[in-house]
Amino acid sequence: MDSSRIWTAALIVIGDEILSGRTADKNVQQIGLWLNLQGIRLAEVRVVPDVTAVIVEAVQALSARNDYLFTTGGIGPTHDDITVDAIAEALGVPVVVHPDARAILERYYETRGGLTDARLRMARVPEGATLIENRMSGAPGIRHGRIHILAGVPHITAMMLEALSGTLEGGAPLLSRTVGAWVAESEVAELLQHTEKAHPGCQIGSYPFFRDGRVGANFVIRSVDADRLDACAGDLTAALEALGITVAADAI
């Protein structure tokens, strides 16, 4: 495995309810954290409405420039669930009923009123797809090459991610250390920039906060190299302390 290669993924969050503000998305954070554990970096997210043409454009643009593509939402049994059709259109393949998905749904609905036409919609996949297990609600997720079609309900999304864990090739995970400090970030902006420059392979992000009447900031250092990360965190801590600033070895 070439651990210096950076593997990237994009995520398309599909749903009018996210854009209207009715529902707070939780999948960006959940998938961002999970991908990092797989050694894959979440490089871009789009939130799009339940409109086929917009989904098709996003699928084509993002899959062209990333190693993997994930979608969440729009795979249920109702008329507003158009994700599978849109992705099939983007791929230029027909939609077919997957026999294993049909069998899973038949078993699941055997004691729940039977497999209706609406429920059978959840067995439809872009031709050539395989299934992603979902122990929660019967209906599986869908994998088509580098594209992963997941549920939108966060705890069902989590089940599908669990089923995918360890199955995607990635690189070294991006590691991070956080140095918290009781200082206004604007007072140490130059120090941060110099420290980052002195430590190639490390990026420092600055996240200010205001709490209990005091200002502070968490400085998040990221690198794929643990030794470089430690060296950078050590130097940053020493430099802040030399200025008489109170520093914590973790986020404040």
Next chain:
Amino acid sequence: MDSSRIWTAALIVIGDEILSGRTADKNVQQIGLWLNLQGIRLAEVRVVPDVTAVIVEAVQALSARNDYLFTTGGIGPTHDDITVDAIAEALGVPVVVHPDARAILERYYETRGGLTDARLRMARVPEGATLIENRMSGAPGIRHGRIHILAGVPHITAMMLEALSGTLEGGAPLLSRTVGAWVAESEVAELLQHTEKAHPGCQIGSYPFFRDGRVGANFVIRSVDADRLDACAGDLTAALEALGITVAADAI
């Protein structure tokens, strides 16, 4: 005002910390809700890293096809705050120090250690911009034509939205009614589709849940026309009750 015209906005959430999963975004929901009150629909969101070229591409693509563009994040005093430079590049204008922003920061930092070079970065704007007030932390937001550059920290973003309230031309706000029902959405998928078709100008979204060992769904009806909305909600409720389903006049 032409209330039949649909006004749209796009949002670009800028920041490595959102993509890595370290920070949960709250601005998509906050801005989606706020825009709707202004009669503007949030049509698309992108979450992008702190990379100039990616921000430039997103600004150009999204501002071309929406009435308004908003960005959050990346306007602080540190080296990873590159939003203003990226937007100026996208617009093809230079970055200049705005005299009013400079005066605001001078006053704010008068008792807080003075206006350093790093802090002066927060007075930089794309040439031609005006300021958006921020009562919280001194540093203002920035408006350049149809583009609004806001802070990333949610409560500061909220202050800037408050300052903008009522200043943007929009259309009729999208109204919604929610009908909650103790039923598996897959059992009423056809009914939902027929009800939507029978009520032009209304869209019905179906949001299933599993709670206390029971399945249910909230059906959200959206329209810019209050009368149509009420008629659709009434018909949907009657049709569900005719099937013996327990229905609530709001979200369950």
